[in-house]
Amino acid sequence: MEAAVVPIEAGSTVQLVSTVQQIATAATKQQTPEPKPGQYIYVKSEVSFQSTSNNADTGERKTWVQPLHPRPVNGKDIPGKAPSHLSYDWLKAQPTNPDALLKSIYATTGNTRDRDQRAFQEIKSIINEQLVPARTAAALYRAAAKIPGVVVVENSQDATGRTGLALARVDERYGERTELVFDRTTFAYLGSRGVQIKEYNGVKPGTVTERTAILERAVVDARKTRPTTHGTA
Structure with missing residues (x-):
């Protein structure tokens, strides 16, 4: 399907400190279940990502955005487990x-070209893929705001x-802005959006390159099972 195009709104640091304070305060009040040994974390989300194909014979490049769909592939859970630095146990052990938490996150990025962008993406991955303890979630948001x-x-x-409003950062190499979206009233995390800020590889400014929405987080007793009661978002 054709990608949505949105107006590009300039970001600002003027309200960054106060906004993160509200987000972190809301996070500390969030009631999250505590996984027990042998239990699994269930995250229900809707996602859509940009895809690109290249025709080697004609040189034609085609870019499109996937229709919105549940994160599991073809109705099946994605195999494997989270990297060790994205696991619940890793999160729970973090300061x-x-x-200190941001220093720990930077340590997971390795010697990448843009460690700041990678650290921001790591925080996005954590809050999109995990059930984050309340105090750790608050620290993650505060850490994100400290990234240049x-x-x-x-x-x-x-x-x-x-x-909602978003904490956002532009990847200067690829011209894409990653936005972490929070409810404007409750400051709860909703999901993420990617917006092209400057043209790159034919993708025009304003193009929405990625969309995610976190609908539910819960603890379950076995793989490929769903919670019997609604969890938290």
Whole structure:
């Protein structure tokens, strides 16, 4: 399907400190279940990502966006387990001091070209893929705000159309802005959005390159099972 195109709103650091304070305060009040040994974490999400194909014979390049769909592939759980640094046990063992936590996250990025962007992406991966303990979640958001280049975007939207504000950062190499979307009233995390800020490989500015929405998080007793009661979002 054709990618959506949205107006590009400039981000700002003016409200960054106060916004993150509200997000972190809301996170500390979140009631999250505690997984027991042998249990599994269930995350229900809707996602859509940009795909590109190249025709070697004609040189034609085609870019499209997947229709919105549940994260499991073809109705089946994605195999494997989270990398060790994205696991619940790893998160629970991390410091809840934002500076110390950010240092730990940087340590997972390796010698990449843009460690700041990679660290921001790691935080996005954690909050999209895990059930994060409340105090750790608050520290993650505070840590994200300490990464150079992070701004507040006043108007963003998750994959299901829920609107809110975002903590965002532009990948200067590829011209894509990653936005972590939060409810404007409750400051709960909703999902993420990717927006092309400057043209790259034919992708025009304003193109929505990625959308996710986190609908439910819970603890279950076995793989490929669903929670019997609604968990948290």
